[in-house]
Amino acid sequence: MIDPNAFKLASKRLFDLAPWPKPQLERFLEVFKELEPARRYRLSPNYLAEKINLDLATTAELMLFAVKAGLLRMTWASHCPSCGSLVHGMGELNQLEQNFYCTLCELDNSNELDDQVEINFSLAAEIAEPNFDPFRSYVDYTYFLFSEHIRRSEEFSCYLKDKAFQHYIGIDPGESATINYQGQPGELLRLLSLENDARIYIDIGQGPGQGEVTLRPAGFDCNRIELGSGPVRIIINNQSGRRAGFMLLLTDMAKLNQILQKTPPYFAPFLSGKQMLNSQHFRELFPVQSLPVDLSLKVRDQCILFTDLKGSTELYGKTGDIAAYKLVRRHFELLTDAVKTHRGAIVKTMGDAIMASFNEPADGLEAAFMMIEEVNAFNLSKGEEKLGLKIGLHRGRAIAVNANQSLDFFGQTVNLAARVQGLAQAGEIWITEPVHQDPKVRQLITGHHFDAKASKAHLKGIVQEQAVFCLVKT
Numbered sequence: 001m002i003d004p005n006a007f008k009l010a011s012k013r014l015f016d017l018a019p020w021p022k023p024q025l026e027r028f029l030e031v032f033k034e035l036e037p038a039r040r041y042r043l044s045p046n047y048l049a050e051k052i053n054l055d056l057a058t059t060a061e062l063m064l065f066a067v068k069a070g071l072l073r074m075t076w077a078s079h080c081p082s083c084g085s086l087v088h089g090m091g092e093l094n095q096l097e098q099n100f101y102c103t104l105c106e107l108d109n110s111n112e113l114d115d116q117v118e119i120n121f122s123l124a125a126e127i128a129e130p131n132f133d134p135f136r137s138y139v140d141y142t143y144f145l146f147s148e149h150i151r152r153s154e155e156f157s158c159y160l161k162d163k164a165f166q167h168y169i170g171i172d173p174g175e176s177a178t179i180n181y182q183g184q185p186g187e188l189l190r191l192l193s194l195e196n197d198a199r200i201y202i203d204i205g206q207g208p209g210q211g212e213v214t215l216r217p218a219g220f221d222c223n224r225i226e227l228g229s230g231p232v233r234i235i236i237n238n239q240s241g242r243r244a245g246f247m248l249l250l251t252d253m254a255k256l257n258q259i260l261q262k263t264p265p266y267f268a269p270f271l272s273g274k275q276m277l278n279s280q281h282f283r284e285l286f287p288v289q290s291l292p293v294d295l296s297l298k299v300r301d302q303c304i305l306f307t308d309l310k311g312s313t314e315l316y317g318k319t320g321d322i323a324a325y326k327l328v329r330r331h332f333e334l335l336t337d338a339v340k341t342h343r344g345a346i347v348k349t350m351g352d353a354i355m356a357s358f359n360e361p362a363d364g365l366e367a368a369f370m371m372i373e374e375v376n377a378f379n380l381s382k383g384e385e386k387l388g389l390k391i392g393l394h395r396g397r398a399i400a401v402n403a404n405q406s407l408d409f410f411g412q413t414v415n416l417a418a419r420v421q422g423l424a425q426a427g428e429i430w431i432t433e434p435v436h437q438d439p440k441v442r443q444l445i446t447g448h449h450f451d452a453k454a455s456k457a458h459l460k461g462i463v464q465e466q467a468v469f470c471l472v473k474t
């Protein structure tokens with residue numbers, strides 16, 4: 001049941017916080033009242049977007065405000081790219097790790113914020129207990145264990161359902177239960193408790209007809225047992241201190257890998273960790289205070305934009321400190337607007353320069369065009385060229401790090417973005433080859449009546465000559 005008072009209070013906070021029309025917020029709040037327990041436990045932005053008939057990006061923004069208002073809780077979880085199983089115990093950003101192991105596929109995965117880290121939400125504990133018992137049935141258990149964005153091939157689904165999964169059982173802490181199985185000689189089984197990352201191998205061969213295993217907080221008390229063929233009984237003691245799920249699987253990794261290679265699953269679009277780091281709303285609503293100092297997470301394809309102001313020293317000399325300061329402040333407002341409008345985030349400011357990040361190069365370039373247009377309009381309104389903006393963009397791998405209690409990006413991609421910005425004169429946008437390669441970027445350049453003038457440049461600190469493009473008005 002939803003606590004009506006807590007819900008009312010949180011709804012009021014949402015109306016105060018979120019810059020959306022009231023009817024839209026009301027429709028959003030209506031959905032909460034009819035959520036089934038599984039959705040209270042995990043409310044994906046995709047599900048909600050469909051319910052309230054909004055696009056995924058806008059829904060995600062709305063959900064961020066709902067977190068701030070105390071209606072929702074946000075979770076960060078990595079999923080295995082092969083099977084879609086979620087790594088449990090990673091609910092917070094600071095619990096994510098660079099690599100993780102999938103107990104089901106027996107694979108080491110590199111954790112990239114683009115593709116593997118998904119953001120989900122649940123109802124805040126103050127609003128309602130989810131009343132969702134993931135261990136009640138096999139269906140609930142799989143909902144709990146797997147990303148709902150994975151789309152498995154028919155072959156993979158059939159294999160899991162008909163062959164691999166033999167038995168499922170949920171056991172209360174301190175309790176025991178038995179799985180009965182008809183063992184075939186030579187079979188190798190796995191007994192898994194995925195949410196505990198626990199695994200035990202069971203050989204069907206010459207052993208006894210009954211075996212007993214115990215799950216403790218650190219995992220199973222042994223790695224392997226052998227049982228005889230024919231009817232076997234596996235007694236499971238749950239001493240882990242919490243309710244747990246157990247699955248008995250036929251271990252046929254060769255067959256599983258063959259299916260995965262032939263018909264790999266794909267993931268429907270979901271709200272990724274990368275999109276969150278590139279959201280100005282996220283950065284403004286949740287200033288990061290408690291991140292570990294050694295945080296470093298991989299992003300496979302990050303777009304970075306740098307800007308600088310032309311001759312700001314002269315500007316201060318010419319107009320005086322107070323007037324110049326006002327101008328620079330106004331310029332920051334214009335830039336921040338452009339970044340927000342195009343789904344990006346201001347990572348930091350350095351003097352009169354900014355560093356911004358975007359999910360896609362096309363977003364970054366659109367923001368760059370808007371910045372130039374806004375600054376031109378501002379100069380026109382003043383009757384002279386007060387401000388001259390120089391912009392550079394690059395994309396590539398980067399590491400998200402905690403620098404001075406904020407989420408920064410680090411790596412050669414960032415260095416190159418700064419260097420290519422250094423080539424720009426006032427009013428110019430410079431981009432690198434990987435940015436120019438994006439078809440959406442090329443469409444935008446033409447659409448804005450610009451030409452990309454190619455050249456080669458030696459960028460400071462980088463040995464090889466780089467292909468760079470200056471965007472000029474046609």
Ligand SMILES: [Zn+2]
Binds near residue numbers: 080081082083085103
């Ligand atoms: Zn897996």
